[in-house]
Amino acid sequence: DGGITQSPKYLFRKEGQNVTLSCEQNLNHDAMYWYRQDPGQGLRLIYYSQIVNDFQKGDIAEGYSVSREKKESFPLTVTSAQKNPTAFYLCASRRTGGRTDTQYFGPGTRLTVL
């Protein structure tokens, strides 16, 4: 079964803690993305990576960090510097090289700060 998995589905964080959200894909896609969704809003790009060992900041990267050590994995760390981290986090991946390449999304992680 090819697809994108995210874990955990729900995550609770205390103030001042760092937490890491997992994203794994077995689609052999080169590019991976992290988006944040707040209630009643569209998605906003946090970070993206087009190849292994390389990644770029998106529109709202402050307070977040990522790594891309393997093609299939793109974990996101929400640090204590992120002032308002409660949101729905979505990971996506895309095959590169074609104009019709669509971003496919994982099931998401809902993060709540206690």
Place this chain on the structure above:
Amino acid sequence: ELKVEQNPLFLSMQEGKNYTIYCNYSTTSDRLYWYRQDPGKSLESLFVLLSNGAVKQEGRLMASLDTKARLSTLHITAAVHDLSATYFCAVVIMEYGNKLVFGAGTILRVKS
């Protein structure tokens, strides 16, 4: 900075009726996507529109793209309850790793 605006943001309609969701974007892009999101769920790809005049249809949904007007439409024909969801349009910025810039979404509720 690319801005994407959808309207309406909320649409309540009766089963069997037709309606159109509009998506305007502010700068040139050669690719536009429509996604569907059910409550608490992830995004499902509906359509990718690549060129001016492109039209795609799937069931009761039809999407079109006018790149000169920077406008895409999602037309719903004879709505049924199962179409209730939030619909997003998203425009590609190729210079930034093909990132997607999303509209705020249209919440569609189809009433029986």
